Amino acid sequence: MSADRIIKLELSRLNLHLPERRLSLKEALSSPRPQVAARDGSMHVFKREELKFLAGLLPEADRDKLQLPILIAMEPKLGRVTARISGEVEVKVVSRVLEKEGAAGELLIYRPEVAILRRKLPTTTQYLFMW
Amino acid sequence: MAVALAVAPTRMELLKLKQRLGLAQKGYDLLKEKMDALVIEFFEVLRRIQEARAKALEQLSVAHRALSMCFAIVGTLETKQASREAKRELQVEISTRHIMGVAVPAVEVGDVERNVLIRGYGLHMTSSVLDEASKEFERALKLLIELAELEESAFAVAREFEKTKRRVNALDYILIPRLKETIKFIMMRLDEMERENFSRLKRIKAILEEHD
Amino acid sequence: MSYKIAVVGDQDTVTGFALAGATYSHIHTAREETLAKLNEFFASGEIGLVLITHRIAEELGFDFRQMLRTKRLPPLVLRIPDKTGYMPKVDELREIIKRTVGAEIMIKKEGG
Numbered sequence: 001m002s003a004d005r006i007i008k009l010e011l012s013r014l015n016l017h018l019p020e021r022r023l024s025l026k027e028a029l030s031s032p033r034p035q036v037a038a039r040d041g042s043m044h045v046f047k048r049e050e051l052k053f054l055a056g057l058l059p060e061a062d063r064d065k066l067q068l069p070i071l072i073a074m075e076p077k078l079g080r081v082t083a084r085i086s087g088e089v090e091v092k093v094v095s096r097v098l099e100k101e102g103a104a105g106e107l108l109i110y111r112p113e114v115a116i117l118r119r120k121l122p123t124t125t126q127y128l129f130m131w
Numbered sequence: 132m133a134v135a136l137a138v139a140p141t142r143m144e145l146l147k148l149k150q151r152l153g154l155a156q157k158g159y160d161l162l163k164e165k166m167d168a169l170v171i172e173f174f175e176v177l178r179r180i181q182e183a184r185a186k187a188l189e190q191l192s193v194a195h196r197a198l199s200m201c202f203a204i205v206g207t208l209e210t211k212q213a214s215r216e217a218k219r220e221l222q223v224e225i226s227t228r229h230i231m232g233v234a235v236p237a238v239e240v241g242d243v244e245r246n247v248l249i250r251g252y253g254l255h256m257t258s259s260v261l262d263e264a265s266k267e268f269e270r271a272l273k274l275l276i277e278l279a280e281l282e283e284s285a286f287a288v289a290r291e292f293e294k295t296k297r298r299v300n301a302l303d304y305i306l307i308p309r310l311k312e313t314i315k316f317i318m319m320r321l322d323e324m325e326r327e328n329f330s331r332l333k334r335i336k337a338i339l340e341e342h343d
Numbered sequence: 344m345s346y347k348i349a350v351v352g353d354q355d356t357v358t359g360f361a362l363a364g365a366t367y368s369h370i371h372t373a374r375e376e377t378l379a380k381l382n383e384f385f386a387s388g389e390i391g392l393v394l395i396t397h398r399i400a401e402e403l404g405f406d407f408r409q410m411l412r413t414k415r416l417p418p419l420v421l422r423i424p425d426k427t428g429y430m431p432k433v434d435e436l437r438e439i440i441k442r443t444v445g446a447e448i449m450i451k452k453e454g455g
Binding site: 170173177180188191192194195198199202210211213214215217218219220221222223224225226227236238243245250252261264265268269271272275276278279280282283285286289292293 | 344345346347348354355357358359360361362363364365366391392394416417419420421423424425426428436439440442443444
């Protein structure tokens with residue numbers, strides 16, 4: 001049934017903008033041209049000002065733990081107004097950017113906060129669609 | 132009113148249909164999330180457009196005023212002549228970047244503002260009014276280039292949004308109701324068939340018992 | 344990749360942007376002629392940005408909107424006011440916003 005094929009195609013396309021392998025903040029800062037290869041073949045460049053901003057929010061030790069881009073997970077089971085940030089260091093830094101408290105390793109954020117995050121970190125955050 | 136699909140009322144078919152319904156619902160949920168993300172991105176570009184538009188249009192009107200003054204003081208013919216003599220080789224670098232998988236243009240331009248020597252209309256034409264007009268238009272051009280990048284990006288994101296919305300609507304109004312309708316129909320038929328079977332077995336049992 | 348700039352407008356607009364460095368220009372007189380020139384600009388492969396005034400874009404009407412819908416990037420196309428500052432009543436982006444959210448929304452200026 002071609003409708004099914006279209007659905008499967010759309011679902012497979014959802015996360016093509018994400019990279020196969022992420023870069024740590026430390027690696028990105030030390031690279032002359034910080035970028036990652038997205039799964040659809042395009043190169044995604046990180047803006048240096050964002051990298052510096054992130055570095056300013058974290059102690060030196062955490063910089064090689066922060067994986068970029070930071071993934072904003074949109075999951076239907078969380079409902080449409082909520083998204084999730086995972087990863088200890090990721091949660092730490094996003095909590096600081098949004099000036100809110102985060103429980104260890106996981107943070108739920110609401111749509112207006114997603115918008116703020118995307119505005120402040122347009123190249124170092126990306127959406128991840130999960131089910 | 133959803134029209135049921137034409138399928139044989141068997142358990143096999145029922146199972147297949149339930150799987151298809153699951154896929155359709157998953158697709159619907161996720162594409163709705165994608166729509167939400169696209170809206171967030173779209174409004175961010177829009178916000179930047181509002182700022183950029185205000186600046187660019189203000190500068191453009193400043194430029195036009197300077198040009199009018201130039202026409203009046205230096206003369207229309209002389210100004211047009213200068214515009215023909217000026218170096219008109221401004222280059223823009225266009226590459227592609229992506230917002231959430233949507234291809235949008237990234238435009239870079241070097242120095243748009245030039246000094247008189249680089250601008251190139253004959254030195255015999257030196258006039259501060261002409262230079263003013265040129266400078267103001269150079270400034271306007273730079274701002275308009277940025278605005279163009281933002282507007283085209285907004286259109287691209289909007290197009291993807293509308294495409295996604297069409298898919299979501301097709302799932303919501305056509306495919307999912309059809310699948311549900313068909314599933315309902317098959318379950319009813321299977322129920323019916325089972326009851327017919329059951330009563331047939333009862334009759335056979337009764338007949339056999341009679342003979343005993 | 345590097346591209347040049349083209350302007351389609353009235354005398355003032357064209358002169359102004361030529362002084363600023365725009366390579367190609369076309370002063371609008373007749374509809375068919377301008378549409379043909381635009382086709383040329385779009386097909387050239389050399390032009391990255393086409394500036395065109397709102398007034399002319401409106402006059403060109405459906406044919407122009409159709410060109411915008413079907414064209415590939417580059418070139419980018421930007422509609423601008425001419426010296427009278429003329430802008431159409433219908434803002435395309437506003438129309439898109441209405442379709443996107445189903446309602447007219449004013450975006451508030453935010454402090455953060």
